[in-house]
Amino acid sequence: MGFTLDKVVPWGRSYDEYVSMFDLTEADLKLRILGCGDGPAAFNSALSQRGGYIVSIDPVYAFNAEQIRSRISETYTMVMTQMHNNKSDYVWGAISSVEQLGTIRMSAMETFLADFESGKQAGRYISGELPVLPFTSQQFDIALSSHFLFLYSAHLSAEFHLQAVLEMLRVSREVRVFPLLTLNGATSPYLQFVAEQLMEQGFGAEIKQVPYEFQRGGNEMLVIKPV
Ligand SMILES: C[S@@+](CC[C@H](N)C(=O)[O-])C[C@H]1O[C@@H](n2cnc3c(N)ncnc32)[C@H](O)[C@@H]1O
DSSP: OOOOOSSOOOOOOOHHHHHHHTTOOTTGGGSEEEEETOTTOSHHHHHHHTTOEEEEEOGGGGSOHHHHHHHHHHHHHHHHHHHHHTGGGBOOSSSOSHHHHHHHHHHHHHHHHHHHHHHHHTTSEEOOBTTBOSSOTTOEEEEEEESSTTTTTTTSOHHHHHHHHHHHHHHEEEEEEEOOBOTTSSBOTTHHHHHHHHHHTTEEEEEEEOSOOSBTTOOEEEEEEEO
16 A cells, blocks of 8 residues: 555654755755755754754744654654555665664654754744745745655645745745655656646756665655746
8 A cells, every 4th residue: 555644744854864865065055045844854953063054944843842752753653654564665775674764763853852942042943834934035045845745745736836836936046855756655746747837937847866765766856946
């Protein structure tokens, strides 16, 4: 049957995973970055510690650290069970087992939790949700979406995807989305529609291979910018 979830869940990846998923160069990491749907990922914390400029937006930031921790615990059990049941849909290389996956993810999420309250006060974690962002035009250089758009195609409409990407393009000069696959590992049914609509509206939409693959076949991102 493949991996399924009945709602979008808080689950967080590491700094190194973000760098690989979006093929971020040293120069990219010096830009003003917006993470949309960053949830409990460690990227914001680790990049800020390295002196980078990043703001993350996610509806889960309306909660406090303890409330988010308890939502992560519920998600952990659900995700680990599904991973065991669908092991062959994943590439077990850098992450070698379901157990190691659990350890890596929990460590990333602990990094996030330790940083959350101070980062929220500093304005690095903002509660909000696509397709409307509380930012001014071109406030950022790159806007990222990791494991939200396209992944949850069964939960969010094609029109939602288009409006979300257009809003990200309003506040940022470039958008990168990873992965292009749905939860069950198929290419998102909205990819072509979104790319075509964006091109009609004067944007270039290019699929680029990245040095990251965990979902089998999930080693591509969509890069969108004005032509
Ligand atoms: C699977 S997590 C991915 C977290 C992180 N980007 C990563 O890759 O590790 C999906 C996140 O999307 C967030 N989310 C749900 N609806 C959203 C919306 N409308 N706009 C932005 N983020 C949303 C959830 O709260 C959750 O934290």
